[in-house]
Amino acid sequence: MNFKEIKELIEILDQSSLTEINIEDKGNVVNLKKEKETEIITPQISQQPMQQFAPQQGVSQAPTPNNAGEDTSSVSIDDNLQTINAPMVGTFYKSPSPEESAYVQVGDSVTNESTVCILEAMKLFNEIQAEVTGEIVEILVEDGQMVEYGQPLFKVK
Template sequence: MEIKEIQELIKFVSKSGVNEVSIERKDFKITIKTTSQQTVQAVVQAVPAAAPVAAIPHVTAPAIPAAAPAAAPVAPVAPAASEENLITIKSPMIGTFYRQASPEKPSFVNVGDEIRPGQVLCIIEAMKLFNEIESEISGRIVKVLVENASPVEYDQPLFLVEPM
């Protein structure tokens, strides 16, 4: 590929709105990335692709099985012991879990507290917005499953409640 062809390709990528283009031939590989509307970055390199490609699967393959067994036993153990007659209140969003409105104020609910529909149980901060999570059921808090100021995922269990 000649320099004129590379320049034309860069112009095309910058005008088309595409974020990244990669072309691979026998003797070279070119990747053109746009980081913003005005900045275009081109990387041209020779292709000794056989060695890195072979190394990548060997590195990633052992890492995936090692992580999966560690995570699998943890999840089933906790719910199996305590879900017989308890209701799990789950996070409706991704964010940071807070048990109280501010560090000086008391927790919204504690283990043993009776709750009713509409009562605030916690706050989940998402993108600098503080969302009050309210109870939809009546019952008694049996266990708080998340530590204060820790990140939570969507549908992650937050509280175990004994229904009343």
């Protein structure tokens, strides 16, 4: 078989519903196999609020008619502690890059404008601000962890 004949066989295989052709001609063996096409499916990510996590310390965080439209970036857990909550679904990063130090650590003071972390959503890196003033007393998520909308990220005193 010459190159032109092999090329014609490839075109026939490509245009047919066959997936494989095996031909023996004068001691030469030609085996042509068609690869399955893979369909690329992209997930659809919704920006709708996800189900709230179980209440901490017995205090309900479910919206009531009085606070249904309020911002969920901070919710009081008790008289002295507030939380900084995830404003979106995404991946939590404590620093701008793996080589750099964390935005905040336990014991650091934050103000309303302090950047506390990054949430990555659909390849977009969003800097998250504290929106509360106080001292970080606990970091509730690990670096690289997926977080849900409204999930507590930090406790602030």
